Amino acid sequence: MVLYVVYRASKDYSNRSLIPSRLRAIGCRQINRSFWEFDRWKLSKVLAVLKGNQPILLRRAKEVKKRSIVGGRLVDLGSLTVVSFRLPNGGKERVRSFLRRSPCIRLCRRVYAFYQRFSQFGLEDGLVGVDDLVDFVRGVGGEVSVFPNLVIFDGFSLVRLVDETRQRVDEEFFGVVQNCAGLYGKCVGNGCGQRQLDDALRKFRRQFVSAKRKAVYYEKWMGVDFSRSMMRAYRALLKLRRYSMEQKLAV
DSSP states (O other): OEEEEEOOOOSOGGGTTHHHHHHHHTTOEEEETTEEEEEGGGHHHHHHHTTTSOOEEEEEOSSOOOOEEETTEEEEOOOEEEEEEEOOTTOHHHHHHHHTTOOOEEEETTEEEEETTGGGGOOOTTOOOHHHHHHHHHHTTOEEEEEEEEEESOHHHHHHHHHHHHHHHHHHHHHHHHHHHHHHHHHHHHOOOHHHHHHHHHHHHHHHHHHHHHHHHHHHHHOOOOHHHHHHHHHHHHHHHHHHHHHHHHO
């Protein structure tokens, strides 16, 4: 059986070249930087090399698996389509911005996983999936490889990926709260133009809507509840909007 592994590169740049050379030495095949393929009998050696680098193991499933939630707890993410890509100079930020609209899982740098039954939970306008990402990467001159029907190999990695996804979305909602609070404090303290206020409100609302769309999808897929973070961001937006309306009425 062939297994796949992704890992987080060392923050120490002097050690970053050691892992690839050691993985090659035991016969692993590099797909993209921190994304590798190897034969299952080499598993113990691979884990020994990647100790301390948060490896995530994947395997090919024989059939497409649905995600499974038991007793309100996610026990299986289901089959994933993993997209790995390489980018030309200047394409990094464009793809990163594009991926902000996608309910995917970041496995490692330039390797992302999507629920294979992507449309099962309904696709709202603005969400992007595998085909959209592939077309976009190729549109900016990048190279793409797609690996369908992969599943997470162990429960520990499953918990970690869900926790990281929850944290990332919570941070997006918190960013909206911070932006609204910062602008509100500035306007109340020093005053600000109505046009500046309206432009900022539109921007913050777009950020909120983007985070909300992904949160709704993740909740259906992973069973994660983002209601508290979402409501905090909504109240912050509402407070700023009410202030804007009061300013207009005062003119």
